[in-house]
Amino acid sequence: MEKFFERLMYRSRWVLAPIYFGLSLAIVALGIKFFMELAHLLVDIVVLSEADMILIVLSLVDIAMVGGLLIMVMMSGYENFVSQIDIDADEEKLSWLGKMDSSSLKAKIAASIVAISSIHLLKKFMAAESIDNDKLLWYVIMHITFVTSAFAMGLLDVLYAKATKHKNGD
Template identity: 35%
Template sequence: MKISHYLEKILFQSRWILAPLYLGLVGVLGLVLYRFVAEFVNLVGKTVNGNSSDFILELLALLDLVLLANLILIVIFAGYENFVSRIEEAHDSVDRPHWMGTIDFSGLKMKLIGSLVAISVIELLKDFIALKGVEKVGEGTIYRIVIHLVFVVSGVLFAVMDYIGDLHKSEVKLLKKLAKAETGGVKKPAATKRPVRTKS
């Protein structure tokens, strides 16, 4: 066999190096769960002894963790199926998420940027609630606003690039169809012969 065959086989199997990374993200989900439980205990304490602002801040912290967990799960499922292997265990499962197997690399980018924008919005809400009664906005809040705007602009640019890419793919498909039709790839309907009348 050629050396290129073994080289290509090694390169193809190298995708399994990513599998432990996704398993590590599963462990991170466990850490997020632990943090969620701790924040939930704080929320119960704020409900009994704290004011409404403290309660809302703790609630936003829980929402922040939930969005982060959703983001990690999307990366695990979509990343594994796009770059490692198909998850056959979930193929026929009734609990399979509807988006599983439909998110390509472009869709994964949009999911990521959308989750980041949602998380940054929650962080800004925390700042605005904490700024109640404060006249001057701190530098930390200004930086978070700038970062949030960067995420929003990045999301818009990603969406525009994906739209342009889809248009280009559609144009390429159309040109291929036209080229195939011109070269005879598309069969034209045969002309019907008219009966020849004989003179009597």
């Protein structure tokens, strides 16, 4: 009976596979939004102010960063929790594929969230005259929270690695 439940639990990891595939559909949606924003930029480039153009470009960068984050989560999550991705020897392989454990994935996600938040905050600052100061303060507080959280997670990983190394006598 125990072996049956262990096998069942182990095989239940495949429930995650459609979720990771769903992230690839989210990347398609981001791609569509990216090219809609790019078309808006190119069509209106003559009449756009410099500030408006920069805001659109920052939106494009933001979309690209979210897409990269989705790829990292999708590919690494699948490899860490479902199954290794088999890539033929003649196919191009991402250099980090198969090398990112859940701890390094967590660090990369935190860094990506901070970067995305930075871009979002910069966009808010560029449009600061149309935003209430209280709202702007909350955006800064949220960004500082993301930065602090990412720093704390990194620090905890370093401390854990040192404690593990010390415990193992390395």
